[in-house]
Amino acid sequence: MDLRTLFEPASVAVIGVSRSNPFHPATVIYNKNHLRSRAKTYGVNPKGGKLFREPLYASIAEVPGPVDLAVIGVRAERVPGVLEECIRAGVKGAVVISGGFSETGRTDLQDRLKALAREARLPVVGPNCLGLFSPPHVDTLFLPPERLIRIRPGAVALVSQSGGILVDQLIKLTQEGAGLSRGVSIGNKAVLDEVDFLSFFAEDAPTRVVGLYLEGFGPGRGRDFAERVRAMDKPVVFLKSGRSPGGSRAVQSHTASLAGDYRVFREVLLQVGAIEARDETEFVSYCEALAGEPMPGGTRIGIVTASGGHGAIASDACFEQGLQIPELAEERRTALRGKLSEAIRGIAGTGNPVDLTGSATDLDFIAASRFLLGEPTVDVVVLLCLPYLPAITPDIGARVAQACREYGKPLVTYIPHIDKYGIFIEGFEANGVPVAHSVDGAVHMARALARRKQP
Amino acid sequence: MNDAIRTILDRGRENGWVMEPDAKAILKAYDLPVTRHGFARTLEEAREAAESLGWPVVAKIVSPKIVHKSDAGGVVAGIRDETALREAFERLSAIEGFQGVLLDETASGVELFLGARQDPQFGTVVLAGIGGTAVEVYKDVAIRMAPLDEADALEALSALQGRALLEGFRGSPPVDRQAVAHLLASFSEAAHDLRDDVESVDLNPVFASPKGALIADARLMLFQP
Numbered sequence: 186m187d188l189r190t191l192f193e194p195a196s197v198a199v200i201g202v203s204r205s206n207p208f209h210p211a212t213v214i215y216n217k218n219h220l221r222s223r224a225k226t227y228g229v230n231p232k233g234g235k236l237f238r239e240p241l242y243a244s245i246a247e248v249p250g251p252v253d254l255a256v257i258g259v260r261a262e263r264v265p266g267v268l269e270e271c272i273r274a275g276v277k278g279a280v281v282i283s284g285g286f287s288e289t290g291r292t293d294l295q296d297r298l299k300a301l302a303r304e305a306r307l308p309v310v311g312p313n314c315l316g317l318f319s320p321p322h323v324d325t326l327f328l329p330p331e332r333l334i335r336i337r338p339g340a341v342a343l344v345s346q347s348g349g350i351l352v353d354q355l356i357k358l359t360q361e362g363a364g365l366s367r368g369v370s371i372g373n374k375a376v377l378d379e380v381d382f383l384s385f386f387a388e389d390a391p392t393r394v395v396g397l398y399l400e401g402f403g404p405g406r407g408r409d410f411a412e413r414v415r416a417m418d419k420p421v422v423f424l425k426s427g428r429s430p431g432g433s434r435a436v437q438s439h440t441a442s443l444a445g446d447y448r449v450f451r452e453v454l455l456q457v458g459a460i461e462a463r464d465e466t467e468f469v470s471y472c473e474a475l476a477g478e479p480m481p482g483g484t485r486i487g488i489v490t491a492s493g494g495h496g497a498i499a500s501d502a503c504f505e506q507g508l509q510i511p512e513l514a515e516e517r518r519t520a521l522r523g524k525l526s527e528a529i530r531g532i533a534g535t536g537n538p539v540d541l542t543g544s545a546t547d548l549d550f551i552a553a554s555r556f557l558l559g560e561p562t563v564d565v566v567v568l569l570c571l572p573y574l575p576a577i578t579p580d581i582g583a584r585v586a587q588a589c590r591e592y593g594k595p596l597v598t599y600i601p602h603i604d605k606y607g608i609f610i611e612g613f614e615a616n617g618v619p620v621a622h623s624v625d626g627a628v629h630m631a632r633a634l635a636r637r638k639q640p
Numbered sequence: 641m642n643d644a645i646r647t648i649l650d651r652g653r654e655n656g657w658v659m660e661p662d663a664k665a666i667l668k669a670y671d672l673p674v675t676r677h678g679f680a681r682t683l684e685e686a687r688e689a690a691e692s693l694g695w696p697v698v699a700k701i702v703s704p705k706i707v708h709k710s711d712a713g714g715v716v717a718g719i720r721d722e723t724a725l726r727e728a729f730e731r732l733s734a735i736e737g738f739q740g741v742l743l744d745e746t747a748s749g750v751e752l753f754l755g756a757r758q759d760p761q762f763g764t765v766v767l768a769g770i771g772g773t774a775v776e777v778y779k780d781v782a783i784r785m786a787p788l789d790e791a792d793a794l795e796a797l798s799a800l801q802g803r804a805l806l807e808g809f810r811g812s813p814p815v816d817r818q819a820v821a822h823l824l825a826s827f828s829e830a831a832h833d834l835r836d837d838v839e840s841v842d843l844n845p846v847f848a849s850p851k852g853a854l855i856a857d858a859r860l861m862l863f864q865p
């Protein structure tokens with residue numbers, strides 16, 4: 186099955202558009218794609234007529250042109266019939282937004298949908314989902330654009346069983362400065378599931394990292410998923426819900442009692458190189474850090490700070506995350522001191538963390554960053570940037586980013602996220618250096634870089 | 641899987657699990673190292689078995705009613721002579737469902753726990769942990785998808801909190817980790833091969849020492865038809 190057409194359809198038919206209810210999901214989807222997406226968009230309603238002066242078609246058969254993607258938002262009982270019509274009309278993929286399938290006990294309807302799709306070898310997303318987010322091509326989230334923020338384009342692809350979590354993460358990643366390549370809410374995953382989308386994103390050019398919100402896999406699909414993760418180079422970040430053990434069941438063997446569902450899930454995915462985020466904050470930090478250009482990472486961290494307290498908090502966080510902060514030899518410390526400006530040479534701490542003090546200028550930050558990036562004992566640099574210091578300018582981000590590219594090593598930054606410092610943050614992010622809004626967040630990013638498979 | 645293994649599995653089906661002597665026969669068929677042992681229905685047979693194994697021996701209840709032998713007082717270790725053997729035999733023969741006694745050579749080393757389970761999402765997975773009867777207290781186990789190769793198995797062992805016990809702790813010599821890894825890898829293949837019949841396997845304890853690794857007890861839980 187070719188999933189590319191799902192994400193980049195040339196034409197879309199939205200089936201179930203209402204003429205009277207502007208909040209009907211199909212109507213919202215029709216409107217936003219008609220007005221904003223690159224795909225040619227048709228509305229379908231059995232009564233025909235017009236919506237905002239555009240024609241509605243009585244069925245997909247009457248749509249005057251080929252349809253790549255059908256978005257189905259009719260009542261569950263009508264979905265199998267509509268899907269059959271779509272297959273006859275030669276669509277190349279479908280998204281079933283409608284609920285009322287296995288989640289409400291109507292497994293019969295879901296089984297019919299599944300059988301139809303399988304027989305026609307048609308890729309189908311859902312049912313009971315928000316579907317696809319793939320601007321500028323198509324966006325089937327039935328949320329009015331004015332209710333969402335403008336999602337930043339980028340390199341993170343998201344897969345979520347829950348539509349709500351997908352939307353939340355789109356917003357949070359955008360707010361943190363990480364952009365999205367695509368997103369998909371898989372709902373009841375009757376036909377396409379996590380494994381199918383992971384396989385697609387593994388080969389999808391705009392995607393550099395795949396983030397997944399997982400609840401659980403279908404029978405045997407966990408193994409397929411793990412094999413796929415093992416075989417791919419792009420980093421895979423997952424957040425798993427349902428970690429607490431379920432109702433106690435009588436267990437006759439130690440193995441069954443020790444290898445509970447979540448433990449197996451976690452350890453197997455870590456075994457094949459996926460990265461687990463334990464909460465949403467970690468999830469966003471990890472995705473953001475890994476969305477950058479792939480560079481070799483590692484667990485040895487160099488820290489640059491202008492405040493002893495920030496350096497200490499970062500050091501503690503590194504220790505707790507299993508990262509090392511290598512000591513600098515006396516001779517290297519002297520070499521570093523020689524690169525700093527006269528004003529701070531006598532007062533700066535040249536251990537690791539490097540503490541440049543509140544009198545540091547851009548040049549000191551850049552010199553210290555370059556120095557640590559050049560040290561063979563350091564894999565990743567964490568830069569704690571405090572824009573309220575008098576001698577720091579908005580140029581710092583672009584110049585630090587240049588040093589990273591020169592040395593081919595990753596660097597992550599902490600800057601307090603307030604509007605006033607936007608220009609500092611942008612200087613880093615626009616040049617591909619991730620910025621965290623907390624010291625812990627920056628260390629989480631470093632940890633994600635340490636965990637990634639080495640390119 | 642060969643016919644001999646199939647026959648044993650069919651025999652265990654009625655109880656839902658395979659008792660220790662049969663479990664060890666299956667493991668041997670997969671070339672896994674198990675302790676030398678003998679089965680005895682009578683005291684006389686037990687004495688002969690102990691003589692041929694060499695004292696001291698361990699005696700264990702064989703009963704379809706007793707899944708957890710230690711919990712039922714069904715294991716007597718450190719039997720050094722005939723008197724002790726007689727006492728042990730009398731005690732064990734009073735246990736429900738008594739079919740006989742399994743006599744085991746006395747193995748020593750660091751006690752490990754190895755296990756396998758058919759997981760609905762991930763298929764066969766294996767566990768390796770610091771073991772013995774306290775395995776469920778410490779819960780210090782690594783879980784990996786089977787089959788594993790020896791390098792994966794070594795990595796799993798080094799992921800344990802208690803790995804220092806294997807690396808030579810406070811003057812004790814390091815155990816043969818390569819042998820443990822080899823055992824874990826072969827066991828993972830066996831469990832994968834048995835995936836349609838065997839729901840879970842406990843190998844507990846497995847003794848790891850500088851001389852190698854040895855499975856001292858085994859239990860196979862079968863899928864119910």
